[in-house]
Amino acid sequence: MPPVLSKPTEQPMETTVNTTTEGRPDFISIRDFSFFYGKKQALFDISLDIPERQVTAFIGPSGCGKSTLLRNLNRMNDLIDGIRHSGDIVVNGRSIYDPHIEVISLRKRVGMVFQKSNPFPKSIYENVVYPLRVSGQNKKSVLDETVERSLQGAALWDEVKDRLHESGLSLSGGQMQRLCIARAIANRPEILLMDEPCSALDPIATVKVEELIRELKQEFTIVIVTHNMQQATRCSDRTAFFYLGKLVEFDETPKIFSNPAQKQTEDYITGRFG
Amino acid sequence: MRDSDTKDLELTRTLAAPGEPFVWLTAMGLALGLIMVVGLLGVIVANGLPVFWPSKIVEVHLKPGVKNPLPNSGDTLTGELVQTREKRIPVLSATGDKIEDQTEIQIFVGNKDVNGSGFAFLNNTDIASLSEPRGIYRLERMEYGIAFAYPKSLQLADGTSVPANSPAFTQTLARLDAESAARRSEIEKIEKHDIGAINSRITQLRAKGKGSPESLKEIAALDADYQLLAAKARELRAIQAAAALIYTTPNGIERRLPVGELVAFNLPNTLDFTQKLGLFFHNIWNFLSLDPREANTEGGIFPAIFGTFVMTLLMSLAVVPFGVVAAIYLREYARQGLAVRAVRIAVNNLAGVPSIVFGVFGLGFFVYFVGASIDSTFFGEYLPTPTFGTGGILWAAATLALMTVPVVIVATEEALAAVPRGMREGSLSCGASKWQTIQRIILPASLPGILTGLILAMARGAGEVAPLMLVGVVKLAPSLPIDGAFPFVHLERKFMHLGFHIYDLGFQSPDSEAAKPMVFATTLLLILLVVVLNLAAILIREKLRKRYATGAF
Numbered sequence: 001m002p003p004v005l006s007k008p009t010e011q012p013m014e015t016t017v018n019t020t021t022e023g024r025p026d027f028i029s030i031r032d033f034s035f036f037y038g039k040k041q042a043l044f045d046i047s048l049d050i051p052e053r054q055v056t057a058f059i060g061p062s063g064c065g066k067s068t069l070l071r072n073l074n075r076m077n078d079l080i081d082g083i084r085h086s087g088d089i090v091v092n093g094r095s096i097y098d099p100h101i102e103v104i105s106l107r108k109r110v111g112m113v114f115q116k117s118n119p120f121p122k123s124i125y126e127n128v129v130y131p132l133r134v135s136g137q138n139k140k141s142v143l144d145e146t147v148e149r150s151l152q153g154a155a156l157w158d159e160v161k162d163r164l165h166e167s168g169l170s171l172s173g174g175q176m177q178r179l180c181i182a183r184a185i186a187n188r189p190e191i192l193l194m195d196e197p198c199s200a201l202d203p204i205a206t207v208k209v210e211e212l213i214r215e216l217k218q219e220f221t222i223v224i225v226t227h228n229m230q231q232a233t234r235c236s237d238r239t240a241f242f243y244l245g246k247l248v249e250f251d252e253t254p255k256i257f258s259n260p261a262q263k264q265t266e267d268y269i270t271g272r273f274g
Numbered sequence: 275m276r277d278s279d280t281k282d283l284e285l286t287r288t289l290a291a292p293g294e295p296f297v298w299l300t301a302m303g304l305a306l307g308l309i310m311v312v313g314l315l316g317v318i319v320a321n322g323l324p325v326f327w328p329s330k331i332v333e334v335h336l337k338p339g340v341k342n343p344l345p346n347s348g349d350t351l352t353g354e355l356v357q358t359r360e361k362r363i364p365v366l367s368a369t370g371d372k373i374e375d376q377t378e379i380q381i382f383v384g385n386k387d388v389n390g391s392g393f394a395f396l397n398n399t400d401i402a403s404l405s406e407p408r409g410i411y412r413l414e415r416m417e418y419g420i421a422f423a424y425p426k427s428l429q430l431a432d433g434t435s436v437p438a439n440s441p442a443f444t445q446t447l448a449r450l451d452a453e454s455a456a457r458r459s460e461i462e463k464i465e466k467h468d469i470g471a472i473n474s475r476i477t478q479l480r481a482k483g484k485g486s487p488e489s490l491k492e493i494a495a496l497d498a499d500y501q502l503l504a505a506k507a508r509e510l511r512a513i514q515a516a517a518a519l520i521y522t523t524p525n526g527i528e529r530r531l532p533v534g535e536l537v538a539f540n541l542p543n544t545l546d547f548t549q550k551l552g553l554f555f556h557n558i559w560n561f562l563s564l565d566p567r568e569a570n571t572e573g574g575i576f577p578a579i580f581g582t583f584v585m586t587l588l589m590s591l592a593v594v595p596f597g598v599v600a601a602i603y604l605r606e607y608a609r610q611g612l613a614v615r616a617v618r619i620a621v622n623n624l625a626g627v628p629s630i631v632f633g634v635f636g637l638g639f640f641v642y643f644v645g646a647s648i649d650s651t652f653f654g655e656y657l658p659t660p661t662f663g664t665g666g667i668l669w670a671a672a673t674l675a676l677m678t679v680p681v682v683i684v685a686t687e688e689a690l691a692a693v694p695r696g697m698r699e700g701s702l703s704c705g706a707s708k709w710q711t712i713q714r715i716i717l718p719a720s721l722p723g724i725l726t727g728l729i730l731a732m733a734r735g736a737g738e739v740a741p742l743m744l745v746g747v748v749k750l751a752p753s754l755p756i757d758g759a760f761p762f763v764h765l766e767r768k769f770m771h772l773g774f775h776i777y778d779l780g781f782q783s784p785d786s787e788a789a790k791p792m793v794f795a796t797t798l799l800l801i802l803l804v805v806v807l808n809l810a811a812i813l814i815r816e817k818l819r820k821r822y823a824t825g826a827f
Contacts, residue, residue: 107705112699120697131704131705187704187705
């Protein structure tokens with residue numbers, strides 16, 4: 001990997017370059033977290049610790065709150081009117097709701113890939129360097145290097161290296177989603193959130209993205225929301241099962257899928273409901 | 275039970291289910307709309323374009339005993355047939371039976387200096403025969419409009435004369451005409467540009483110098499320059515009057531026309547089709563490029579085209595940033611609630627306020643308040659002569675911008691709302707601030723929609739007349755709002771406008787018959803100008819749409 005980029009803006013959260021191979025077991029720590037859309041409560045007292053540089057999958061039937069929780073990790077839900085929360089989410093030792101932390105600097109450290117790929121109507125190159133540009137980084141050598149590193153990281157480099165200045169919208173569906181992954185990792189975040197990243201992709205593209213997830217966990221802490229049980233088993237280390245806004249079970253992925261502690265979990269993964 | 279069910283079903287199918295009556299109805303609506311648009315354009319084109327087509331000159335021989343509408347003309351009358359109108363009085367036979375409808379022929383007889391009026395009307399029953407004299411000239415003059423004439427001779431400046439029947443006559447006339455045209459533009463340059471510059475400098479010195487010796491000295495120097503230029507112009511004018519064309523009108527009166535007064539000449543009855551076509555386009559070009567003459571009924575309308583264009587451009591420059599910024603605040607920043615809803619309703623209602631109301635507001639606010647304040651702050655020396663404290667192209671553009679801003683706000687708001695949510699979230703998740711997201715993602719993606727708003731605003735603004743009459747449009751502007759004199763763009767100047775020109779020709783013209791075709795020709799041009807401006811905006815929009823297409827898979 002190339003040397004660490006200089007981050008131009010001030011960073012209120014401390015950057016700990018973790019030297020241990022294991023990583024922090026409570027890198028993201030969700031503590032008694034409840035969340036309300038207006039009067040409707042979407043999450044009930046969730047507590048769970050997400051370990052560093054591992055893949056954690058959130059599964060559960062539709063409307064169980066897994067996406068809501070994911071979108072709270074980078075405070076994307078702030079865009080919605082009338083929301084409220086209690087409890088806390090702590091990333092690497094600091095609360096994301098700390099009034100001294102700017103939500104922008106939080107989002108710079110937490111990349112996100114959406115269910116529907118959303119490349120900007122710009123060139124492939126500009127799509128990838130967008131996070132750097134908004135941080136004020138305009139040095140061509142840095143941008144060029146980032147484009148190559150990120151596109152290689154997203155396993156897209158070989159397919160697009162000759163047409164970096166074509167529109168990002170000219171790519172196929174799977175390529176667009178990988179472009180969005182490249183964009184999400186361009187500014188070297190610590191955490192990568194993925195909200196059903198493969199739900200709109202064909203099987204071949206899905207395989208590619210899953211391979212990518214397994215590679216990316218060397219460097220990033222990944223949280224993935226998925227409806228696809230096989231996907232969770234294939235690429236996650238730990239799995240959390242949600243039901244009706246509550247965390248039912250959270251454990252190592254093999255254990256959840258082979259020997260779940262809760263009856264509800266077993267019913268869900270065996271396809272009896274959901 | 276079952277039977278009745280099937281019956282019901284069949285009934286529904288025959289009538290409502292295929293929905294054919296509704297298809298017809300909607301098709302009828304569209305057809306009606308199309309017919310109206312085509313009809314509108316057709317009427318304007320049919321009335322406007324023939325103005326430029328050279329028509330034949332006929333000699334009308336009247337039946338004996340019929341009173342000639344023109345004085346001293348015997349029983350003939352020469353001119354162009356304009357139109358035939360039906361009269362309410364039928365032609366009766368001796369026994370009192372109706373033979374045919376009485377019709378009246380309108381003839382353009384020209385020679386206003388001799389005939390007093392440019393048009394004559396004849397009953398068709400009074401006409402014995404028509405003929406087309408080949409040797410008759412159509413002379414376009416600086417004053418008194420068109421003359422139909424039989425030339426006699428050319429009096430040259432050196433005292434010699436070329437008779438009309440000599441072979442060199444046409445050539446000499448053409449040469450003199452070209453020379454006089456060159457001199458005319460030179461005189462215009464001296465009087466408008468050079469002397470104009472001296473005048474404005476003198477006015478400036480008088481106002482700012484306050485009688486100091488240096489300023490008086492410079493004024494004296496400028497005055498000397500002025501005298502020189504004025505003498506040169508006088509000299510040129512004398513040359514313009516030296517050579518002259520001697521001709522007789524069809525009713526035998528001899529006239530002398532200095533070549534300086536001659537704009538163009540031709541022999542309409544000897545022209546073949548290609549020559550007529552050439553003349554047709556030449557006439558159109560003159561109409562587009564010349565200044566108006568004869569209370570706007572002759573010459574071209576270039577200042578009005580230019581004024582409309584510049585004003586619409588200025589209006590667009592003012593309305594787009596204003597409208598877009600307001601829409602961004604309303605859609606992106608303001609907390610959506612009762613207050614914002616009220617503002618939105620107010621903005622929409624503003625679009626329905628009669629345009630004259632904006633004119634009155636523009637006069638009261640821009641001209642009397644803002645303009646007067648600018649004058650007293652920056653142009654105090656010139657007072658009481660107002661600079662910005664009177665109607666001008668800037669205030670006209672500002673007034674129209676105010677009038678059209680609701681259109682831009684509504685269109686921009688819709689465009690902003692149409693940007694997919696995924697784009698915003700994508701940008702925000704990259705660590706972009708809200709403003710960065712708006713500036714880099716949302717605004718580019720909504721540019722096509724903003725341009726749609728601009729197109730609608732331009733279409734409304736370019737054709738508006740009523741408010742302009744209060745804030746700066748004039749019948750005849752002495753100079754263009756953009757010209758070669760420093761500082762090149764004169765926003766305080768009054769200007770001419772195609773819409774007002776139509777109004778002026780139609781209602782204020784001394785010769786309404788002569789002005790009528792010009793009304794249609796000018797209308798055609800106004801429509802063309804609006805179409806051209808819109809097309810330009812549409813082309814830009816299509817280009818942007820391709821570039822910023824927000825189609826995810």
